[in-house]
Amino acid sequence: MEASESRRLTPFHRALHRPQQIMGGERELMLFSMLVAGGLIVSALNLVATAIGLVLWLICVHSLRKMAKADPELSKVYIRQLKYGHYYGPFSRPYRVAKSPRIY
Numbered sequence: 001m002e003a004s005e006s007r008r009l010t011p012f013h014r015a016l017h018r019p020q021q022i023m024g025g026e027r028e029l030m031l032f033s034m035l036v037a038g039g040l041i042v043s044a045l046n047l048v049a050t051a052i053g054l055v056l057w058l059i060c061v062h063s064l065r066k067m068a069k070a071d072p073e074l075s076k077v078y079i080r081q082l083k084y085g086h087y088y089g090p091f092s093r094p095y096r097v098a099k100s101p102r103i104y
Helices: 027-044 047-070 074-082
Strands: none
Touching: 027 047, 047 074
């Protein structure tokens, strides 16, 4: 009996591991941009504020979609990287000797 026949195969459903996005952008950031633009429009209640709010929101949507295309959870990765700032140095020193060979 081969080892591959004794292994149990577990299905990996893509729908259960898909990042939550709204309009192609990260969910939390997209909702926050909608809230800020909507708050600007509703608080001022004039045509200029409406135009500025819509332009601001469209710029946010464009940039958030580009960010989500690079990494669907980019803000979470950035926040985690800030938390680990004390753990590793921001750059390598020129006299540092690698402990293990780098494999790329």
